[in-house]
Amino acid sequence: MQKTDLQSYALNEVIYISNRNRFEKLLKKDILYIEAQGAYVDIYAISGKKNLSTHLKSFLSQIGDTTFIQVSRKHAVNIIHIQEILSDSIIIDKQVISTSKMYRNNLLEKLPIIRSKP
Template identity: 30%
Template sequence: MENKRIIAIYLIGVLLIAAIIYLITRPLMSSASESMLITDAIMCGVLLAGVLTLLKIIVKYSNLSSLYLYQKLTVYIALAVLFVLCWFGIEFLLLYLIFPTDDWLLFSPSVPVRILVGVLTYGFAIQLYLSFYKKERQAVEDNYQGNNLAEESDSALISENESNQSEKLQERIAVKNGQKIDVIMVSEIVYLQAEGDYVMIHSVKGKYLKEQTMKSFEEFLPSSQFVRVHRSSIVNVDFIAQIELYDKQNQLLKMQNGAQVKVSISGYRILKKTLGLK
């Protein structure tokens, strides 16, 4: 809709300027023939369309609004000079090629008026283009910011979901058992034992084999309750019944369900810290 409006203003402006040039130059060029005046007006309109298109492209891709004030003034003045020179310079060159020298000189009294009309036309066109592309850039920026907000919202939602999943893992663990899925409460886990690429979960209700690494369990299970006492074992401190010395330097845990779990030297240091032992 906005583009159609600009094109309509564009065409009306070109026709209006061509008519203005015709009406202004007619009394200044009283000795010129009607065909010369009409040719001049048509050429003015056609060349104006081309120069305005060029100016439109410059404004669209240069982002003049981001320049400092003195830079803007310099650029606007330079564009005004180029606009007028391109418009009337090319036209006078064509008139010189089309008409004899004596006839071509009849256009010279209209030069000051043409320059004034050119400057006014440039001023109106530059304001129109700047206003239009400012709105367009603002719409693009708003859309970009909207996309960023949506992405941030999605990221926040993903993080929240991951956090919720972590919390759920700290509360319960789902284990696929054939066509069934067993749900084990974390508080009911006695200890976990590594079994190759699997982990055997020993709970108060029985044993469950889950395809997961010990490291992932160590990261997500609450550290205040679960301690990795050995490379292949994680125990629930709430189910430790007794700690015994085993093989001089190593310790042995006796769990409340009767199971025995070996403890490494480093694992024992972590266990003592968790239990508050010196």
């Protein structure tokens, strides 16, 4: 890989979150899930919670990464961190995140699920 290819790859792995007069670097892989709070989103990451003034749909379109999937009106998750999927929720880092039927099929289609015999 050439240096510019490496730089592009590295930039695809991070986002910068605006926080007053500065921008905080956050690795995409460290984001656990995102929760909408009206005109804000709370970003739950391994390093802690970050708050950003944007809507969930806007955040997801700006991050541009298929590992983030909306699972309810209020939540999007990083599928890398899903530990368990229940009938109406997901477990990530011991947190129970509600899912809705509307988004469930899309989530299940994106995951490599191995099923047992019928």
